[in-house]
Amino acid sequence: MKLGKVLPAILGMGLLLPVSANVAFADEPQVRVEVTTPFSLAASEVVTKVSFTVLDTYTVQGNSGVTLTPGQNYYVKIEAGKLRLYEDGLLPQLLTESSTSIIVEPTQPNTEQAVVQLKGKKSTYGYRDAMEFSLSTKGVLQTIASINNIDMEDYLRGVVPREMSSSWEREALKAQAVAARTYAMRQMKANPLINDTVKYQAYEGANIEGANSNAAVAETAGQVLMHDGKLIDALYSASNGGYTEGPENVWNGSPIPYLTAKPDPYDSTISPHKSWQVTLKAADIQSKIKSMKPATGTITGVTAQTDESGRVVDLAIQGDKGVVHLKKDATRTVLGLKSMRYSVQMNGGNQAGGTSVAQSLMTIDGNGTIANPNAVMVTSGNATKQVTGPIYVQSASGVKEAVTTTNSSASQPGTPLTSVTFTGSGWGHGVGMSQWGAKQMAKEGMTYQDILDFYYGPARAIGGYGAE
Template sequence: MKELAIYLAFIIFITVIIPIALIKGYDLVMKDEKKIERVEEEYTVKVYNTKTGKVQKMKLEEYIKGVVAAEMPAAFHIEALKAQAVAARTYAVYKMEKYPNGDPDHPQAPLCNDVHCQAWLSMEELLDRHSQDWMDKYWGKIEAAVEDTKGEIITYNGKPIEPLYHSTSGGMTEDSEAVFANALPYLRSVESPYEDGAPRLRDTVEMAMDEFIGKIEGKYPNIKLTKETLPHRIKLIERSESGRILKLQIDNQIVTGREIRELFGLNSTNFTITIVKDEDKIKIETVGYGHGVGMSQWGANGMAKKGSTYREILKHYYTGVEIEQLRMEN
């Protein structure tokens, strides 16, 4: 009887217990596979291509390589490229969290390949824009900058920031509320002293006085100017601490520096208007290039050449932030 009981127990073990264990194990594997697929899915970005009108799907890290190549000169120091990679990755995550179903301006996807979001170029576009020699020289460097910072994002109070960036600040970045609607604690004005060599650090736009007056009156019908009255009817009302013009009074109307920048295609709102009467022209001199908020790309390169790491660069330009590993929810 004892031998029979042992034999029956063995048969039950073989025919019932082991299959159940195998099924459970298979179920766990399947769950893990589904979990992996879900995580990979969350790391996939959707980008609306403004040229083709189609949505492209790609892995986050591959997308970041195309952004770094499009947004920053590949000849920059590797630490500057790493800073750009982390900023670009953070911006992508920020947009995907804010607009999971699509940006209001392009509801097909949270991101686009244009400067409305951040520029992105495919390998084919990079080859068309540059050359195979450029690809051979720089693509490995871009890949290294992205892979060495894989999954890293910038956070403030544990949440991804909106990491705005621009080409050249002209010596000091700008507070966010001086340019955009919101005052963000991590987008504060900071010094950016290492921008020597930036091609658009300083620029001059010249035009005839009649052209200047025509553009002003075309934009603001209530303003009336003549060559004789012009010198007395342009007054500076307010500059920010960084030197950018916030408000001007032209004749009887208050206009913003941002409006004047857009009207005349200026590089920045840090400008000076000079009336050259004997030459019958207007000269507008600008300092910096871009909106001036967040990270200065040329400043980042300057810091990198002075020995700063990408983390130090990011923490300089974005106040009170942390660099964290991107965590996906299970």
């Protein structure tokens, strides 16, 4: 989508570019995104034939004598180690062949009908602009990679409503558009070829577009988030559970000034993921960590260490043979949990019905006695005992202080558990913008700039793809 297509669309809707946008755009970036959604491949599967149609007149790049017409069926197939493009029919007609790639592109790229429709396993998916069929390999087998060569703004029309419902408030969608544009441009610097999965950003092409989300993309055209003259890492997730997180606590690395941990009252107000619970059988947990070292043997307990946001940054899974430590984001992904922000409860074994401590900071009354001593566990070696009497804590100076504990309990060594219940909040890594939080801010009348400031400040939105 060139600027010549963006501005008439905006003016036709009676809309104006935001003040911070620069109408003297730098060249609109091109995105190369491998399309995988239509094919739903298993890890070992390859694509040897792709069927498609076009909604407008297309030609083959480098071979203007080949014209593809709307309504006609075509397919690309691997034959004799090459890619061959056929016009489908009772007697398929070979149109062209290549040992590397075949690119079909619209003769009029600035039209809404410039769409290639790929026929997938279950349905047909439409993709704007050009489509490249590239001869690739998976292991020792040849396969066809379908790559959508598309203008950035057209790409975002298929990303924003995939990541956030097009029915949501316009200002939330605009914040999503700026974050998605920034994220894509930063990813493209390191990866000239991205794909349509959440490894980069979920992208579903023209099928998923909506009028509201298209308008949000158009109204923020060219805007990206910058800090210290560089594109930021505009991370986002569905819900942070009421508390944002710093990336250093989820992955490796140093703190980033525009991605910090802090309470999020907007997410906790609206998110349907603010409370969740799942129980995993001990045998299932053991199966999920069976490839890790050292071997745990039969699981007898878990110990969860949390950070200031309440997220588990170290989950120690104790067995009768050893202990496995899951660190940071692995405490979520390895076990298939919604988020890192959870507490644990042991079921079966010596700790049947035992509930983990929900907070890492215990409260002490005026006499220096812990208010709920039965919640405190004392660990020595592989054994854990529950404290049944009052505890008094005194520093070297004589001042009574709070006690820091771990968010867990563990059974006696050798006593197997039946299951573990995880009770938490949030969905995703929790770093950067909460999509549900953005929705609540928009509902309260805040602008997309307000949303971006809350989640990414001190970074700021800059027009012209950062060239302003």
